[in-house]
Amino acid sequence: MTNDGRLLRLDGNIDAFGEALAALKAGKLVGIPTETVYGLAADACDAKAVAAIFAAKGRPDFNPLIVHVSDAAMANRYVKIALLAEKLIAAFWPGALTLVLPLRDCTGLAPAVTAGLPTLAVRHPKGVMADLAKALDRPIAAPSANTSGRISATTAQHVMDDLGKKLAIVLDNGPCAVGLESTIVKVDDGKLTLLREGGITAEQIEQVTGMKPAKPETRAIEAPGMLLAHYAPSKPVRLNATQGAEDEALLAFGSQPIAGGCTSLNLSKSGNLEEAAHNLYAFMKALDATDAHAIAVQAIPGTGIGRAINDRLKRAATGAAENHEKAAS
């Protein structure tokens, strides 16, 4: 399989959409933007192409993939959608909500997509990913377009830098609007479980369903993205910093940014959490690329999407610490 890693702007002169569709049909990997983060995409029914996703990411085969659909009708071909799930779909699709639902029999999906689970994670995203699924008339399997365990990509250039040589095409549609991965909710037997916090908050889910989503009972492999060490930069990450040391790069937030450090970026000078989510991964990558020895992060309020931001930061800090131990051992 030839992988040219061609970066194509969606609004450019070349028919980027047509080329991406042809590449997917040919079983190749394509970097595709969504409103949350960029996806590392392939036809979900093509077993070889799906295997190539796992290989490109270095993703363990027990970690299932999200499939992206063009609408609820396409989702209904693969999963059983009960009333509770219908309510969530009506309220939040297209959007940053992934639903884990009971898998139907004989779906034609590549078995590796679900990693042997009796459930499937489905999402109807906004924009070109859904348009491509519609044109393909099949779901598109796509994890976040980053090497397993590292920071997700929110620009096409991030995807090129990390995975460019392993992909046929990366579609460039500018930076992702939300900037954090989708919220994942499992709907099972009239029960809701929040497997991953994200762009859509638990409060919003409760407003629509009248039910508070439960926390997962075990930290087992319900959603391996919930593994504690994830989303990690290569430098150590120090959370809730009130002052930066001389050799630290600062990730600040709000109108009273922490002082010190050798360099700093402010996630949102006005203290807007949506803006902070949008900037989070790009700023972490930028600070990771500096000469600083560590990244010190100012406290960020844990309300609304701030909970998902804090969740990712905690995992980034844990992941960075583990990478460091590995490198030292």
Ligand code: TXA
């Ligand atoms: O915003 C997003 O969700 C992005 C964009 C590309 O859609 N995708 C994304 O995919 O974040 P990924 O693979 O990085 O994270 C998907 C998470 C993983 O933690 C995986 O373990 C979990 O979803 N997952 C997938 N299928 C599942 C299932 N059947 N049951 C429980 N968790 C599942």
Ligand code: MG
């Ligand atoms: Mg991911």
